[in-house]
Amino acid sequence: MSARAQIRLEGLSVGYGGRAVQRDLDLEIRRGDIFVIMGGSGCGKSTLMRAMTGLLAPLAGRILFDGESFWEVLPAARARRIRRHGVMYQGGALWSSMTLEENVALPLQQYTDLGPRQVRELVDYKLALVGLGGCGALYPAEISGGMRKRAGVARAMALDPEVLFFDEPSAGLDPLSARLLDELIVELKHSLGTTMVVVTHDLASIFAIADEAVFLDVERGTMLTTGDPRWLRDHAADARVRAFLRRGVA
Amino acid sequence: MSARAGSPPARAELVGTGARAVLRLSGEWRLAGAPPAAEVVVARLARAQVSELAFDTTGLGGWDSSLPSLLLAVRAHCRAHDIELAPAGLPEGVGALLTLAEAVPLQSAPPIDARPRVRPLARLGRRVIDASRASGALFAFVGEVVLALGRLARGRARFRRAEFWLIVQQVGAEALPIVSLVSFLVGLILGYIGDQQLARFGARIYVADLVGLAVVMQIGALVTAIVLAGRTGAAFAAQLGSMQANEEIDALRTLGIDPVEFLVLPRLLALIAMTPLLALYADLMGILGGAFAAAVVGGINPTEYAVQTVQAVGWNHFVQGLISAGVYGAVVAVSGCLRGMQSGRDAAAVGATTTSAVVTAILHIVIAAAVLTVLFDAVGL
Numbered sequence: 001m002s003a004r005a006q007i008r009l010e011g012l013s014v015g016y017g018g019r020a021v022q023r024d025l026d027l028e029i030r031r032g033d034i035f036v037i038m039g040g041s042g043c044g045k046s047t048l049m050r051a052m053t054g055l056l057a058p059l060a061g062r063i064l065f066d067g068e069s070f071w072e073v074l075p076a077a078r079a080r081r082i083r084r085h086g087v088m089y090q091g092g093a094l095w096s097s098m099t100l101e102e103n104v105a106l107p108l109q110q111y112t113d114l115g116p117r118q119v120r121e122l123v124d125y126k127l128a129l130v131g132l133g134g135c136g137a138l139y140p141a142e143i144s145g146g147m148r149k150r151a152g153v154a155r156a157m158a159l160d161p162e163v164l165f166f167d168e169p170s171a172g173l174d175p176l177s178a179r180l181l182d183e184l185i186v187e188l189k190h191s192l193g194t195t196m197v198v199v200t201h202d203l204a205s206i207f208a209i210a211d212e213a214v215f216l217d218v219e220r221g222t223m224l225t226t227g228d229p230r231w232l233r234d235h236a237a238d239a240r241v242r243a244f245l246r247r248g249v250a
Numbered sequence: 251m252s253a254r255a256g257s258p259p260a261r262a263e264l265v266g267t268g269a270r271a272v273l274r275l276s277g278e279w280r281l282a283g284a285p286p287a288a289e290v291v292v293a294r295l296a297r298a299q300v301s302e303l304a305f306d307t308t309g310l311g312g313w314d315s316s317l318p319s320l321l322l323a324v325r326a327h328c329r330a331h332d333i334e335l336a337p338a339g340l341p342e343g344v345g346a347l348l349t350l351a352e353a354v355p356l357q358s359a360p361p362i363d364a365r366p367r368v369r370p371l372a373r374l375g376r377r378v379i380d381a382s383r384a385s386g387a388l389f390a391f392v393g394e395v396v397l398a399l400g401r402l403a404r405g406r407a408r409f410r411r412a413e414f415w416l417i418v419q420q421v422g423a424e425a426l427p428i429v430s431l432v433s434f435l436v437g438l439i440l441g442y443i444g445d446q447q448l449a450r451f452g453a454r455i456y457v458a459d460l461v462g463l464a465v466v467m468q469i470g471a472l473v474t475a476i477v478l479a480g481r482t483g484a485a486f487a488a489q490l491g492s493m494q495a496n497e498e499i500d501a502l503r504t505l506g507i508d509p510v511e512f513l514v515l516p517r518l519l520a521l522i523a524m525t526p527l528l529a530l531y532a533d534l535m536g537i538l539g540g541a542f543a544a545a546v547v548g549g550i551n552p553t554e555y556a557v558q559t560v561q562a563v564g565w566n567h568f569v570q571g572l573i574s575a576g577v578y579g580a581v582v583a584v585s586g587c588l589r590g591m592q593s594g595r596d597a598a599a600v601g602a603t604t605t606s607a608v609v610t611a612i613l614h615i616v617i618a619a620a621v622l623t624v625l626f627d628a629v630g631l
């Protein structure tokens with residue numbers, strides 16, 4: 001395992017009810033990289049992410065974070081590990097009965113001994129980072145889809161995670177909001193050095209943010225290749241990967 | 251859009267048989283103008299023993315989807331019966347649409363009903379397995395709830411007080427009008443029927459005993475529980491179901507927050523606290539209803555009725571009613587939350603979830619009522 005590798009999948013199979021959606025996944029994600037999981041709709045990107053974020057046990061194989069197996073430990077140990085990750089869901093998944101402020105504050109209240117004042121200050125800072133300063137008192141239903149995703153990012157970053165996961169950050173956004181969100185992700189990587197795992201099928205996003213990417217194929221149910229998407233677009237051994245990266249068809 | 255006056259109606263005539271058949275399409279082919287049905291045309295093809303089919307569209311006016319959809323059926327029939335088609339006579343646009351419609355689908359979707367036919371016995375077996383899985387899920391959920399309660403008792407659970415008080419208000423104060431109305435009416439009905447029957451024995455005053463005992467021991471709690479199942483249990487299921495659809499519950503899990511502690515405990519405790527209070531109030535309204543009926547129909551003086559009620563109903567009866575109400579409240583909360591957490595991830599699933607929460611709650615309320623009656627009898631309450 002190379003020195004910079006932070007996350008490693010070894011012979012991983014993921015799926016539902018014993019049926020694998022993706023199998024034999026072997027890859028390494030380097031610390032501080034933006035790693036993109038790409039592929040057509042329904043190829044199992046979200047399923048893989050559910051396994052990596054602790055929501056769905058893999059059918060076979062291992063996921064290693066810093067060399068430590070994620071699923072072969074007791075639930076309590078996994079819960080401790082999960083606290084060092086942040087997840088942004090496709091629709092933001094903000095808790096609808098709480099304001100943005102309360103959404104971002106909850107993880108802090110849960111896992112730190114900070115006083116209410118400090119929590120407030122931190123929450124203001126995180127919301128400002130994603131461009132939502134002053135919106136803390138709003139409820140999720142009162143803001144746009146793009147703002148909801150940004151707030152989701154702020155919540156995911158609440159505990160200064162070592163790894164941030166994003167599911168389809170640009171899905172359902174207009175091109176401008178999508179680009180702004182991509183820019184935010186890249187800026188956060190540069191300023192915080194956080195490792196980011198991003199699931200997306202959006203070509204513009206892939207080229208804008210990815211350091212490295214893996215292509216999951218829906219027909220064969222496994223990964224075809226990994227590498228820098230720009231390089232893969234012209235040089236990938238598999239024609240399907242080249243076609244996907246040129247026109248977005250898998 | 252109706253067929254314009256004067257425009258000729260859509261017609262499909264089959265001219266000739268065997269190898270020289272021609273399908274002559276004429277008139278305005280509009281959906282609104284009731285064009286010939288595909289099955290009629292196909293039946294004619296079969297009867298005429300066509301082996302080659304050409305088209306004549308010289309008399310064809312305008313057309314919409316009605317024409318390609320007919321032709322699609324005709325083409326499928328021809329392919330299935332080795333009839334040669336000469337599409338030359340068809341309008342250009344129609345050919346393109348047919349090609350598009352017959353193109354191989356991008357992704358071969360599994361047929362909607364891919365399940366093989368199941369024999370009745372196998373179906374019964376499958377039902378039993380499904381049912382046992384479902385009750386397994388129920389027990390697992392109850393187990394999780396009990397564990398979470400244990401953590402709460404040891405002060406190690408995360409409990410949201412604000413949410414608890416909000417729910418207390420929603421299930422308590424806001425349910426008062428409907429609980430009052432229903433229990434008053436039930437008391438009224440009991441009083442009316444009781445008075446009619448007891449009058450035959452000259453024992454009219456005992457209607458107070460009848461109404462008082464029935465309402466306090468069982469009916470007050472039952473009425474409250476059933477109202478809450480429809481009002482609050484369904485709301486819990488819808489809330490948690492939409493949180494599930496929205497990945498909000500996943501977001502809790504990936505933060506290491508137990509959704510049972512966070513979402514279920516406040517709802518459960520609020521209902522356990524509020525149902526007995528509401529039931530007590532329902533008891534009062536039921537007795538009032540009975541007194542009203544007795545006064546109007548039986549001419550019984552309300553004071554007399556009150557004295558008789560106080561003599562008949564003891565503390566033990568109240569205790570029974572209140573314990574029952576607490577248990578029913580827990581049943582309603584657990585059913586609503588369980589169904590909500592089990593919900594699928596789309597809007598239709600959330601709708602189905604609320605229905606099934608109410609059904610589950612009422613079923614288990616009835617079971618709990620039976621069990622409690624036996625238990626109270628056994629301990630001599």
Ligand SMILES: Nc1ncnc2c1ncn2[C@@H]1O[C@H](COP(=O)(O)OP(=O)(O)O)[C@@H](O)[C@H]1O
Nearest residue numbers: 016017021039040041042043044045046047048
């Ligand atoms: N809860 C589930 N149970 C069973 N199958 C599922 C479930 N969720 C998704 N699937 C199936 O798994 C496959 C991959 O889904 P998903 O990971 O959501 O794809 P995507 O790459 O679009 O995110 C799809 O074929 C989908 O039908």
Ligand SMILES: [Mg+2]
Nearest residue numbers: 045046047168
């Ligand atoms: Mg997805």
